[in-house]
Amino acid sequence: MVFPEPLARLIRNLARLPGLGEKSATRLALYLLRRPPEEVFELAESLKEMREKVRLCEKCFNFSSGPRCDICQDPERNPRLVCVVEDPAALASVEASGVFRGLYHVLHGLLSPRDGIGPKEIRVSDLLERVRREKIEEVLLALSPTVAGEATASYIAEILKDYPVKVTRLACGVPMGMEIKYADRITMKRALEARQPL
Amino acid sequence: MVFPEPLARLIRNLARLPGLGEKSATRLALYLLRRPPEEVFELAESLKEMREKVRLCEKCFNFSSGPRCDICQDPERNPRLVCVVEDPAALASVEASGVFRGLYHVLHGLLSPRDGIGPKEIRVSDLLERVRREKIEEVLLALSPTVAGEATASYIAEILKDYPVKVTRLACGVPMGMEIKYADRITMKRALEARQPL
Numbered sequence: 540m541v542f543p544e545p546l547a548r549l550i551r552n553l554a555r556l557p558g559l560g561e562k563s564a565t566r567l568a569l570y571l572l573r574r575p576p577e578e579v580f581e582l583a584e585s586l587k588e589m590r591e592k593v594r595l596c597e598k599c600f601n602f603s604s605g606p607r608c609d610i611c612q613d614p615e616r617n618p619r620l621v622c623v624v625e626d627p628a629a630l631a632s633v634e635a636s637g638v639f640r641g642l643y644h645v646l647h648g649l650l651s652p653r654d655g656i657g658p659k660e661i662r663v664s665d666l667l668e669r670v671r672r673e674k675i676e677e678v679l680l681a682l683s684p685t686v687a688g689e690a691t692a693s694y695i696a697e698i699l700k701d702y703p704v705k706v707t708r709l710a711c712g713v714p715m716g717m718e719i720k721y722a723d724r725i726t727m728k729r730a731l732e733a734r735q736p737l
Numbered sequence: 738m739v740f741p742e743p744l745a746r747l748i749r750n751l752a753r754l755p756g757l758g759e760k761s762a763t764r765l766a767l768y769l770l771r772r773p774p775e776e777v778f779e780l781a782e783s784l785k786e787m788r789e790k791v792r793l794c795e796k797c798f799n800f801s802s803g804p805r806c807d808i809c810q811d812p813e814r815n816p817r818l819v820c821v822v823e824d825p826a827a828l829a830s831v832e833a834s835g836v837f838r839g840l841y842h843v844l845h846g847l848l849s850p851r852d853g854i855g856p857k858e859i860r861v862s863d864l865l866e867r868v869r870r871e872k873i874e875e876v877l878l879a880l881s882p883t884v885a886g887e888a889t890a891s892y893i894a895e896i897l898k899d900y901p902v903k904v905t906r907l908a909c910g911v912p913m914g915m916e917i918k919y920a921d922r923i924t925m926k927r928a929l930e931a932r933q934p935l
Binding site for chain 2: 541542543544545546548549552553555556557558563565566567568569570571572574576578579580581582583584585586587588589590591592593601602603604608609610627628630631634
């Protein structure tokens with residue numbers, strides 16, 4: 540390549556990122572070369588800081604910059620209600636609704652025997668431990684209505700039967716903005732079964 | 738946002754990059770969070786190094802990590818033949834052919850009166866200066882056959898008339914792999930006019 544080594548090195552590193560090939564890595568590097576140095580240094584610094592400081596909350600396994608995440612530390616939250624999510628992105632989605640005021644438990648995965656992901660590969664035993672210790676009254680399973688999500692929800696509901704805790708899940712139905720004619724059969728079946736008074 | 742500040746900061750910075758919105762910036766940040774720290778530190782370091790070290794070659798204005806770029810310093814190159822390109826990416830494309838053994842001159846732009854880019858905004862006077870001082874015998878205009886590229890080539894050819902230098906340009910024709918039926922009229926006209934013995 541004809542680019543000087545510091546530029547070639549950056550392009551090699553950028554090209555390794557998902558969704559970036561060599562062409563888009565080159566375009567991005569050339570863009571950064573035209574930006575003010577402080578802006579590029581800020582990006583570099585934030586990469587470093589993120590990887591150094593972000594870890595998992597020791598209680599709910601959400602991302603955190605300290606031992607406990609902000610949500611677990613919030614005294615306004617109801618610690619008896621725990622919402623189980625697949626990963627921090629799903630947690631962000633539940634939070635974005637603005638209506639959930641309990642705590643979370645992040646599994647970091649869903650059961651998928653085909654991929655060798657069993658209960659030990661996701662944080663299920665930590666959940667049982669919390670149910671035992673934290674006097675949790677309700678476990679809300681906010682798992683995707685997919686094969687893996689349903690399997691994981693069934694598995695957790697099954698083992699929680701032995702505990703004095705209420706297990707709930709998100710309502711399944713036709714999403715906002717979707718035209719009824721495009722709803723699949725199973726979504727429609729669930730939406731009908733869970734129909735609500737207006 | 739529910740992400741801890743170091744992660745949110747990185748997402749904000751990534752989302753500013755061209756072609757990345759908040760969603761893809763989040764996906765990228767979460768990907769980097771799962772990578773080994775050394776890999777992320779290497780990316781951060783290469784960003785910093787690139788912006789600190791890469792500058793323009795004082796002779797041809799190609800990217801360089803020292804005062805002169807590798808090409809200008811190569812004693813095997815013919816210093817009497819100078820290829821004029823729009824930007825370093827175009828230079829890379831000419832170099833990739835492996836057949837050009839002269840030096841370059843990078844304009845860093847093309848004339849575009851509509852966008853307020855006149856001769857003073859691109860490195861034309863530096864080119865004249867080089868033609869005067871470096872005993873250049875041939876100036877090869879490797880500019881894109883676009884409106885701006887053609888305008889820039891005509892402008893440079895015009896002012897170089899007063900200098901004892903040969904001005905050439907890249908052949909325009911049907912590109913390799915293109916089906917003839919898809920060639921536009923002007924490309925076909927040029928390809929016919931410049932037809933060559935087989």
